[in-house]
Structure formats: structure tokens, C-alpha cells
């Protein structure tokens with residue numbers, strides 16, 4: 001068994017408020033566990049409303065100086081933080097695998113991906129252009145300014161413990177806002193490590209604050225405190241709905257990146273090998289625990305057997321085990337609830353007539369490991385009455401169904417309350433454009449199983465939320481438009 005000790009990684013486990021490392025006022029803490037073994041790896045502060053208020057006040061105090069700095073000054077600090085992340089990449093990656101479980105090669109990839117959002121924002125901040133608009137009166141001029149919003153709270157999930165933070169933090173800071181970060185209870189250490197590096201990079205106290213603890217108490221203070229002007233959330237649709245209701249009281253601006261239920265269509269003219277490779281990337285990254293994971297595969301009947309057999313062959317090469325093993329591609333699921341959900345999706349599908357081609361159950365992980373390792377699973381015979389066809393599985397399960405025509409495939413794909421990512425494979429250029437336009441999703445991978453990147457506007461439609469992260473579009477999420485109608489005097 002591979003035991004990594006936190007002390008080897010030199011990690012700060014207290015909270016960052018106004019440039020100081022603090023514990024909860026009452027000294028309470030909660031445990032962070034390694035999902036692979038269930039072993040406790042650290043205790044972090046169990047903070048609530050009082051500490052959150054301090055963090056918001058610190059961010060509010062830091063705002064006037066931060067917003068008045070030039071874009072170049074802010075950008076150079078963001079670039080310095082990105083650089084520090086890359087210099088500490090191995091240490092941060094090991095910490096991530098320890099608290100989140102993902103294979104170490106994926107953790108290294110996530111650190112680079114996380115740093116890329118800071119670099120992108122550092123550059124993009126220099127292009128927060130305003131406008132002048134021809135006025136309707138000779139003696140008037142109209143100027144449009146883009147300004148910072150104020151204190152931004154970032155509430156983030158456990159599946160990408162670093163990238164989901166920098167994707168918000170980078171553009172929020174580049175636009176001149178100050179931040180309070182509330183990471184997920186499962187993965188607070190990656191967030192605290194980021195706060196530590198931000199201090200080393202030279203960010204002024206209060207510009208970045210990190211609070212861990214009770215999500216309900218922290219959330220209530222965030223939405224109850226009028227200094228917080230914007231909340232950016234990534235997580236479940238269920239919690240997104242709660243936050244939207246809370247935001248109503250003070251009409252707080254929101255960006256919501258919520259659940260997905262991605263369709264993956266393979267047309268009869270697709271390059272099947274490429275489709276299999278795309279399916280592997282889309283389905284099994286992070287053991288199937290991403291909001292853009294393919295969760296419903298629709299394959300043309302004439303290509304079905306070739307695709308299914310190819311996918312099953314590729315899946316057989318996936319090694320399941322501890323994320324610290326360099327040869328492993330599938331780590332543990334995050335916790336026992338996740339295992340219960342994935343197991344129930346498979347048994348429900350079988351009860352409704354599906355059959356298992358490969359996998360279907362927990363994989364043996366060896367002595368000392370928790371029962372969290374789910375075998376990569378391929379299911380034939382997906383139908384609309386199965387839970388797996390309606391709910392996000394968040395596990396390494398690929399359910400397949402055959403279709404006969406393009407319109408049918410599009411209708412099946414769009415039959416979901418979610419609208420985050422969709423994928424399809426075809427070699428017909430006309431079909432590619434037609435289907436890309438018809439899919440009711442914010443992100444479409446057309447012959448691409450891994451579309452996410454810092455320079456593109458990531459985000460959903462329908463119940464997958466609103467707002468975009470990445471690309472130049474993200475800058476609109478973190479800035480306000482103001483126009484100045486300038487009277488020159490005279491007639």
C-alpha cells in the first residue's frame with residue numbers, strides 16, 4: 001500500500017484571512033481523509049459565519065487598492081502565482097492525489113491546467129476595453145467603462161480541487177475584484193496550498209481569502225453580507241438552486257456551473273477508432289467524476305458492434321488502483337455515497353433490461369484500501385426509463401444504445417434537463433455543422449472528447465446553469481458595465 005504523509009508535502013492546513021493564517025474562532029476542526037484508504041490526512045478549521053464575515057470584510061478592505069492597480073500589475077502577480085504553481089507542480093499534484101484520489105498523472109495535468117487559467121486571465125485583464133458610442137446629441141459623448149464588481153465569493157467542488165478555483169480566481173482578480181474562496185469539504189488542502197503560494201507570490205493581504213468549514217453557515221453569510229457582490233459556483237444543480245434562491249434577497253450576481261449529463265453520439269460515418277479514443281477521454285477522466293463526462297452513448301446501429309467492441313477492448317487496458325501508482329488510470333470514487341450511487345445506477349439499469357458487457361461492480365483494490373474502486377463498466381441496452389439515462393452517474397460507467405437516424409440521435413441527445421457538454425463523431429462536414437447547431441448544449445465536442453481549455457468559454461444551458469468560464473467571455477462575468485453620458489455644455 002502506498003502511504004504518503006502530509007508532513008512530506010509541507011502543507012498549510014489553517015485558513016487564510018487578511019493575509020493571516022487562522023483557525024476557527026472556537027477552535028473546531030474537521031477531518032480530511034484519503035478516499036483510497038479512508039485514512040485521516042489532516043484536520044482543517046470548521047469555520048462558519050463569523051470567520052466568513054472576517055474574510056468578506058478583509059476582501060472589502062483590500063478592494064479599493066486592488067482595483068486601482070493597473071492591469072499589468074495585477075497580471076504580473078497572477079503570472080507569478082501560475083509560475084509558482086508550476087514550480088511546485090509535483091508537490092501540489094501529490095497533495096491532490098492524496099485528498100482527491102485521482103491518478104497522479106491526472107493531478108499533474110490538473111496543476112498545469114489550473115495554472116493556465118491564471119496565465120490566461122493575466123493576459124486578458126489587459127484587454128478589458130471600454131467603448132465610445134456616438135451620441136444622439138451634438139453636445140454629448142457616451143463612454144462605456146468596464147469596472148470591477150467588488151468582493152467575489154467562489155464556491156468550488158472536489159472533482160477538480162485546483163482548476164475549479166483558478167478558473168474563477170484568475171479572471172475575478174484580473175478584473176480588479178477581491179475574493180473569498182470556499183473549497184469543498186472533501187478537498188480543502190489544495191485550496192489552502194494555493195492560498196499559501198498566493199502569499200508567496202506577493203498578493204496583498206485580503207485580496208485572496210480561503211475559508212473551510214460548514215457550507216450552510218458559510219453560504220448564508222456569503223449571501224447575507226451586502227459586501228459580497230458576486231458569487232461564482234461550480235457544483236450540483238441541487239445546490240445551485242438553493243444558492244439562486246439565497247441570491248434573490250440581495251440580488252447578488254451569479255455564475256452557476258452545474259451538473260451535466262453529456263450525450264456521446266457515434267454516427268455511421270465516424271472514424272470509429274477516433275470515437276473510441278474520444279469516448280475513453282470523455283468518460284474515464286477522473287474515474288468518470290466530471291460534469292462533462294459522457295453519460296449516454298448513442299451509436300448508429302450499423303456501427304454499434306464495432307464501437308462497443310472497440311470501447312470494451314480499450315477499457316480492458318485501464319488499470320484500477322491507488323492514484324499514486326504511475327500505471328493506474330482509474331482511482332477511487334470520492335466517498336461511499338458516490339459508490340452507492342454508481343452501484344444503484346448499474347443495478348437499476350440491469351433491472352430495466354440492460355446487460356453488462358464488462359465490469360459492473362467494485363474492483364478488488366488490495367489490502368488496506370477502501371471499497372471505493374469501481375471497475376470500468378460497459379452496459380448495453382440503455383433505455384429512457386433507467387436512472388442512468390436521467391441522472392448524472394459520476395462514475396466509470398458507459399451505457400450504450402443503438403439508433404437508426406440523425407434526427408432520432410439529436411432528439412435522444414436533447415432529451416435531458418441538462419445542457420452542459422455533448423459529443424459526436426462524424427466525417428461528414430455538413431452533418432457536423434447541422435448537429436453542432438442542433439444540440440442544446442453549451443459545449444460541443446465535434447470529433448473531440450476533451451474540449452475544455454482556458455481560452456474557450458466553458459458553461460452550460462438549461463439546468464446546467466449560466467455564465468461562462470474561460471475565453472474572453474469570462475471577463476464579462478467579473479466586471480460591471482457603466483456608461484457615462486457626458487454633457488459638454490452649450491446647446
Ligand code: ADP
Pocket residue numbers: 155156157158182183184185215216218219220234235236237239240242
Ligand atoms: P458535489 O455534488 O459535486 O459534491 P455540491 O453541490 O454538493 O457538489 O458542492 C459543491 C460546493 O458547494 C462545495 O464546496 C460544497 O461545500 C458547497 N455547498 C454545498 N451546499 C451549500 C450551501 N447550502 N451553501 C453554500 N455552499 C454549499
